[in-house]
Amino acid sequence: MTIDPNLLDDLEWRGLLAHTTDRDALRDALSGGSVRFYVGFDPTAPSLHMGNLVQILTARRLQLAGHTPYALVGGATGMIGDPKDSGERTLNSLDTVKEWVANVRRQIEPFLSFEGENAATMVDNYDWTASLSTIDFLRDIGKHFPVNRMLARETVRRRLESGISYTEFSYVLLQSMDFLNLYRDHGVTLQHGGSDQWGNITGGVELIRRAAAGHAHAFATPLITKGDGTKYGKTEGGALWLDPQMMSPYAFFQFWLNVEDSQVVEMLKIFTFLDRDEIEELARQTEEKPFLRAGQKALAEHVTTLVHGAEETAQVQAAAAALFGGGDLGGLSPATLGAALREAGSTSVSGELPSYVDLMVETGLAKSRGDARRTIADGGAYLNNQRVEDAELVPSSSDLVGGSWLVLRRGKKTFAGVEVTPI
RNA sequence: GGCAGGUUGCCCGAGCGGCCAAUGGGAGCGGACUGUAAAUCCGCCGGAGUAUUCCUUCGAAGGUUCGAAUCCUUCACCUGCCA
Incomplete structure (x- = not known):
């Protein structure tokens, strides 16, 4: 495996280096041979999202440049939860976490190569944390963490006003221990993650120095924010999920x-x-x-x-092209139209057609009938690309496009299809 | 354990017996303008209804009152101060 000497410059150019430990040392390490590195993913939701994707792709960049990935899923840390600004997390049950761990693994796997000289390895911190005794933990790990330093950490400091449990306060010890374990057992010497994790990451670097007299590296990618500086990923309906069930x-x-x-x-x-x-x-x-x-x-x-995948992408592109292509939906072939609407989201009805208002609720375009009626009053409701003026409108069979479809639209770009089947 | 303060709609945050479905800001949604962009302006933003209206909300449960988010009691949780 050849090592790409320009990796660090490329990462820098891509704006992926918000923080790094000693940059020169990191550069030397990355050009000296295949570096074993790790990145962790906590199962805090049923699916990974855009923020995680940054790390997955970064890991892939490193692997493509010749380095060796250790993808860590947080079966243990997911039981604890890292402190976040918005407040204390609700603990999830072991069963839930296990299920989410499985999802995380499945979602990461396609992005890394598990074959060849620098094959990736998947690890779960539950494996070395669950059986650890409290006494060992406090003596071997806790002793290396001065509380005054922990209190000074940004995430903790922001939580001191609103309150933080001992559980979340201790999170940094667990993540640091992960790095130490991977360093000892697998020779892992680099960790990356999001900049919100920087405190936890450097905690590990420090622990390796204190507990193992070793030298490890780290870098953090910036938080992705919108043009106005607000957090991204919170689009309508929540985060940008990778799971197609959660986000089409x-x-x-x-x-x-x-x-x-x-x-x-x-x-x-x-x-x-x-x-x-x-x-x-x-x-x-x-x-x-x-x-x-x-x-x-x-x-x-x-x-x-x-x-x-490429196949799904092609279908989605075709769907968008069909729906946004122009006003005349009648010109589309029924097959194209049906495929497009199924991509965009659709429901089916049979028998007598419900009112337009009910259809908006049923397709999810409106939260309630009142919301649907308001949208019509605002002039934001369309049937087959024609604005709906009448809140009482009940579509008839003459409104069907492509033989069996009604094309509903809210606003400029939210489409939903209704497939009408005979009884 | 004691004392003080808090718990309001998606989030932040007013309200402190009737004029409260509840000020304001943010987020979100729609419209105008555009390029399925940004910015700006306008409208909407608990549920049902064409509507005078009705229903469900202000941590939980009781109570006082003609009437409570607002007063009282108990409980839960949070914060601060003192032990």
């Missing part, structure tokens, strides 16, 4: 396609494997002809392909 590939694709101009280059660097020349060309096009949205299109295509 269509919605996933649309998210990337709708990235604002000021963010698109940054996103291309972080979320695609396009090289520098290609991204700079897209940046130029975005600058000169923003209305063509070349950057967004490339971004959506590449990221959706990475996560959901």
